[in-house]
Amino acid sequence: DAGITQSPRHKVTETGTPVTLRCHQTENHRYMYWYRQDPGHGLRLIHYSYGVKDTDKGEVSDGYSVSRSKTEDFLLTLESATSSQTSVYFCAIQAGSYNEQFFGPGTRLTVL
Amino acid sequence: AQSVTQPDIHITVSEGASLELRCNYSYGATPYLFWYVQSPGQGLQLLLKYFSGDTLVQGIKGFEAEFKRSQSSFNLRKPSVHWSDAAEYFCAVVDLTGGGNKLTFGTGTQLKVEL
Numbered sequence: 300d301a302g303i304t305q306s307p308r309h310k311v312t313e314t315g316t317p318v319t320l321r322c323h324q325t326e327n328h329r330y331m332y333w334y335r336q337d338p339g340h341g342l343r344l345i346h347y348s349y350g351v352k353d354t355d356k357g358e359v360s361d362g363y364s365v366s367r368s369k370t371e372d373f374l375l376t377l378e379s380a381t382s383s384q385t386s387v388y389f390c391a392i393q394a395g396s397y398n399e400q401f402f403g404p405g406t407r408l409t410v411l
Numbered sequence: 412a413q414s415v416t417q418p419d420i421h422i423t424v425s426e427g428a429s430l431e432l433r434c435n436y437s438y439g440a441t442p443y444l445f446w447y448v449q450s451p452g453q454g455l456q457l458l459l460k461y462f463s464g465d466t467l468v469q470g471i472k473g474f475e476a477e478f479k480r481s482q483s484s485f486n487l488r489k490p491s492v493h494w495s496d497a498a499e500y501f502c503a504v505v506d507l508t509g510g511g512n513k514l515t516f517g518t519g520t521q522l523k524v525e526l
Contacts, residue, residue: 330511341415341501341516342455349511357513389454391514397462398512399445402455 302326305390311409318377320406322390323369323391329372331391332400333365335386340357341391344373348373413438413506417517425525432487434502443505444485445514446476450498458500461485472474472496497524503517 302325312318322331330349334342334357344357346365354365362384363374377384390403414437424430436442443462447455459470466478476487485502502517 332513334513334514339516339518342503343516344513347511347513352486355511358515380449393512397443397460399457399460400512400514402447404454 303390303392303401305388305406306405307406309407310406311411313378313411314381315379318380318408320388320390320408322373322375322403324373324392326392326394327370328392328394329370329394330385330398331367331372332391332393333363333375334389334391335359335371335384336389336405337386345375377408380408382410384408385410413442413504413515414513415502415504417500417502417520418482419520420518421521421523423523423525426494427491430487430492430496430522432500432502432522434485434487434517436485436502436504437483438504438506440507442485443507443512444476444478445474445503445505446470446474446485446487446500447503448472448500449501449508449519451494457502458487492522492524494524497522 304323306321312352329379332347333345336342343359348354366374391400416435448456449455461478499519499521501519503514506513
């Protein structure tokens with residue numbers, strides 16, 4: 300157990316509304332990541348963070364923003380949700396002797 | 412850019428039979444490779460990892476994987492499958508450029524185990 304929680308675990312929202320997903324870790328790891336999982340695509344990196352206020356884009360960052368004001372929290376925001384952002388979102392932290400990634404339980408987001 | 416291919420979308424094996432899940436990668440340097448497993452409705456659990464050294468690596472739950480540089484492969488194996496192994500399996504390679512260990516995943520292989 301890498302001490303990662305995600306909230307909410309499930310959310311249904313409407314097109315055009317803002318949505319914020321939260322990832323919380325309890326072990327002060329420096330690197331945190333947001334991925335989305337879609338059938339036929341595996342997991343794809345959205346954004347990652349390498350410290351407080353330090354973030355960078357991943358493969359599928361369009362339509363998403365992130366913030367990290369505290370080591371333990373990494374927020375993913377959809378400024379104006381679209382149906383194409385219906386997905387399962389996973390947060391991960393980097394830890395271990397070889398800097399492996401460990402994943403949270405995921406958030407299932409449905410945009411109607 | 413790095414990439415990972417898992418050629419088999421679905422695989423069905425009988426309980427007690429051996430298993431091999433295929434993974435091919437494309438990466439310019441020595442790759443860091445992982446296998447993850449995802450049970451229905453769950454997050455991803457790390458099965459095993461390869462960074463260097465021995466080409467046969469052992470993981471949890473009786474799984475092992477063999478790194479073959481000449482074939483750009485990192486296939487996952489298990490000698491005897493249990494019904495509880497039914498899940499989706501993902502192979503991933505790390506991109507170390509630009510900071511952070513950014514993972515590129517394959518599209519996954521869904522394993523079904525027949526009793």
